[in-house]
Amino acid sequence: MTLITDIRLREVLDSRGNPTVEADVLTESGGFGRGAAPSGASTGEYEAIERPANEAIAAAREHAVPRLVGEAYAGNQREVDSILRAADGTDDFSEIGANSAVAISMAAAKAGADVLGAPLFQHLGGAFRGENFPTPLGNVVGGGEHAADATDIQEFLSAPVGAPSVAEAVFANAAVHAEVADLLGERGVPSGKGDEGAWAPSIDDSEAFEIVAEAVSTVEDDVGFEIGFGLDVAAAEMYDADAGVYEYGDTTRDTDEQIDYIAELVRKYDLVYVEDPLDENDYDAFAELTERVGDQTLVCGDDLFVTNTERLSEGIDRGAANSILIKPNQIGTLTDAFDAIELATEHGYDSVISHRSGETEDTTIAHLAVATDAPFIKTGAVGGERTAKLNELIRIADDAT
Numbered sequence: 001m002t003l004i005t006d007i008r009l010r011e012v013l014d015s016r017g018n019p020t021v022e023a024d025v026l027t028e029s030g031g032f033g034r035g036a037a038p039s040g041a042s043t044g045e046y047e048a049i050e051r052p053a054n055e056a057i058a059a060a061r062e063h064a065v066p067r068l069v070g071e072a073y074a075g076n077q078r079e080v081d082s083i084l085r086a087a088d089g090t091d092d093f094s095e096i097g098a099n100s101a102v103a104i105s106m107a108a109a110k111a112g113a114d115v116l117g118a119p120l121f122q123h124l125g126g127a128f129r130g131e132n133f134p135t136p137l138g139n140v141v142g143g144g145e146h147a148a149d150a151t152d153i154q155e156f157l158s159a160p161v162g163a164p165s166v167a168e169a170v171f172a173n174a175a176v177h178a179e180v181a182d183l184l185g186e187r188g189v190p191s192g193k194g195d196e197g198a199w200a201p202s203i204d205d206s207e208a209f210e211i212v213a214e215a216v217s218t219v220e221d222d223v224g225f226e227i228g229f230g231l232d233v234a235a236a237e238m239y240d241a242d243a244g245v246y247e248y249g250d251t252t253r254d255t256d257e258q259i260d261y262i263a264e265l266v267r268k269y270d271l272v273y274v275e276d277p278l279d280e281n282d283y284d285a286f287a288e289l290t291e292r293v294g295d296q297t298l299v300c301g302d303d304l305f306v307t308n309t310e311r312l313s314e315g316i317d318r319g320a321a322n323s324i325l326i327k328p329n330q331i332g333t334l335t336d337a338f339d340a341i342e343l344a345t346e347h348g349y350d351s352v353i354s355h356r357s358g359e360t361e362d363t364t365i366a367h368l369a370v371a372t373d374a375p376f377i378k379t380g381a382v383g384g385e386r387t388a389k390l391n392e393l394i395r396i397a398d399d400a401t
């Protein structure tokens with residue numbers, strides 16, 4: 001029933017206005033699935049390769065589509081994804097592009113779900129899936145590679161860990177985002193938004209900490225449940241490997257100073273989540289920080305692990321981080337993303353499912369987070385391509401209960 005009978009690939013717009021790959025998968029019994037690849041700006045050095053959309057589409061049409069159509073079953077995700085890997089023939093999807101691979105992989109999953117008449121989270125997670133829903137991490141202030149002339153730290157995140165429901169958590173993040181705007185207004189600080197919809201004011205990190213801490217605590221009082229504070233430092237983007245220092249607008253920190261600085265931030269702001277606080281090549285520094293603060297906060301590897309089981313294994317062996325960011329397009333297929341989540345879970349690492357800064361209205365990651373019982377999902381606070389996932393989470397929770 002789920003035999004793939006056609007795959008159509010096209011260029012569509014992403015949220016930055018760039019072309020990205022969209023795939024439609026059709027099956028013998030009329031099943032249909034559509035997936036679109038997201039795109040990163042602060043990409044990790046070890047990510048699978050995104051090719052320009054037109055080249056990725058041409059290469060996938062030549063190498064992957066003929067091996068899938070009439071041959072593979074959309075209901076068998078491992079088969080589809082292993083054919084994608086074989087068709088590509090490289091370790092990093094540099095032939096067909098991780099953007100073509102992930103779009104086809106997600107579209108096949110949706111076509112498989114469609115044939116079964118099941119929602120995607122049910123198809124991916126199965127009957128024994130847990131009953132939890134992820135806490136959304138909402139980007140409310142940001143800079144780094146996502147906005148010019150804004151904070152050095154890439155993302156200041158609202159984390160409504162005490163929310164009684166997904167919907168209340170989603171609305172709490174939007175309320176923190178709105179409260180930040182009020183506080184910026186009171187201070188007379190004008191602000192546009194960065195790529196993910198977070199406010200991107202021209203202020204230094206210490207002022208951003210003050211404002212977000214105040215916004216979180218105001219909204220916490222309003223809603224009556226706990227809202228934590230988190231960060232994506234995206235430290236690899238500020239690390240100067242030759243000089244061995246992290247470059248902030250107003251200062252530099254060597255690795256020991258960076259570890260002390262982050263540990264102090266965790267203490268001072270009671271941070272519940274710290275992503276990429278150190279360079280993507282420095283497992284040792286990650287291990288040292290995890291040793292110091294890992295019992296108080298999630299130390300999450302994004303550029304460090306790039307959703308890659310080999311890099312995660314290395315981190316597990318060395319005690320680097322205690323959680324992993326999962327971005328299907330970093331590795332190329334849903335199967336690879338699932339394998340990374342499974343390995344993480346086996347070793348007590350929490351998985352945080354994530355969007356990219358360049359996004360589309362695709363909602364696969366909302367289903368992936370529910371299917372895998374992930375404790376967190378990072379997918380922005382406001383903005384159409386972000387609310388697509390957040391609203392889908394609300395719908396899933398509504399349908400599932």
Ligand SMILES: O=C(O)[C@@H](CO)OP(=O)(O)O
Nearest residue numbers: 040041042043355356357
């Ligand atoms: O660093 C990150 O975690 C992501 C998403 O927030 O950014 P980008 O997609 O630009 O890599």
Ligand SMILES: [Mg+2]
Nearest residue numbers: 232275276302
């Ligand atoms: Mg990151």
